[in-house]
Amino acid sequence: MIIFCQQLMRGFFDIFFTALAFLFAKYLLTAFNKANYGL
Incomplete structure (x- = not known):
C-alpha cells in the first residue's frame, strides 16, 4: 500500500x-512575443 502511494505521488x-513547465514556457513565449511587438 505504501509503495502504491509513493508511485501515485510520483505520478502526480x-x-x-510537466504542467508547470508547460505554463512557464507558454508565459515566456507570450512575454517574448510582446517584446518583439514592442520593437
Whole structure:
C-alpha cells in the first residue's frame, strides 16, 4: 500500500511539474512575443 502511494505521488508530481513547465514556457513565449511587438 505504501509503495502504491509513493508511485501515485510520483505520478502526480510528474504531471504537476510537466504542467508547470508547460505554463512557464507558454508565459515566456507570450512575454517574448510582446517584446518583439514592442520593437
